[in-house]
Amino acid sequence: MLETSARLLRLLALLQTRPDWTGAELAGRLQVSPRTIRYDIDKLRNLGYPVHAAPGVTGGYRLGAGAKLPPLLLDDEEAVAVAIGLRTAGAMEGIEETSLRALAKLEQVLPDRLRRRVQALHAATVSLAPGGPAVAAETLTAVAAACRDRHRLRFGYRTHEGSGRERDVEPYRLVHTGRRWYLIGWDVDRGDWRTFRVDRIALRTPGGPRFTPREEPPASIVPKGVDTALMRYRARVTVHAPASAIASHLPESVLVESVDDGTCVVHAGGETPMRLALHILSLDADFTVSDPPELLEALRTLSARAEVTRRGSAREGQGVAPFVHGRLGLSPAPPGQP
Known part of the structure; x- marks a missing residue:
């Protein structure tokens, strides 16, 4: 039979795994009498765990929420998941310091085998700055x-x-x-x-x-497509490449529609015309786009800059390949524009 302290920890772990337990179920799991279960439940309550009881034949026990947070029991995978989540918390502002304090407490009590797993993941991971507003x-x-x-x-x-x-x-x-x-x-x-x-x-x-x-x-x-739909500048871009090839290089939130085996439509968005233009150019495929006007102007600006770079490099004898204007698939430029 388990010692009292070990049995209390086992009982607490069981109560945390599902909402409701009958006294008989708990007694069977711990191989003790229902009377011992009632005694252990009172012990947990004295330690600050709010264990609620329902009377009757179908009654049982439920671990509720209390006025303060009691210690939690986590299995190995849960502890690693919490540690990783605390380390990477950055989508909400104002919790970075709190997350690090909680992580320090958790890592202090992690067994060596789990601490090594968490530290190995942290050492092999490079965190980029968040891409959106906090x-x-x-x-x-x-x-x-x-x-x-x-x-x-x-x-x-x-x-x-x-x-x-x-x-x-x-x-x-x-x-x-x-x-x-x-x-x-x-x-x-x-x-x-x-x-x-x-x-x-x-x-x-x-x-x-x-x-x-x-x-x-x-x-x-x-x-799907929600990130693009709420951007200030949006474009429906016909890309001359299979949808599968293009979608594999884009976030899942970007909507890609297949037209045929060699053509697809990408719903692209950006906070500025230049960011939208660079996003489209990063598709690394021929494309056709007709609006919005601000996007066409940004693409023409990039085309002009690339042409200047090509000419300068050619004069220096570097042999840089020319920037092909036709690849952009732009609508005809107004008179006086490049």
């Missing part, structure tokens, strides 16, 4: 709670152009594309599903009333 942790948790509790959200929303609008939304889901956080919700005033960038949301207090959940939004709204 979002306050308080905003994310408030939006997530509204999604869970089915409370409307009232917030000010800053558009692409910088203007502000008041929104009344029934929140559905948070979506993280790796670059940005988005809220998918039913816009009450517009009577339709909408997608909002969370970094542009200014929550109003108090929030709205509870609402009855609607049918799930169409699959087209989450999450």
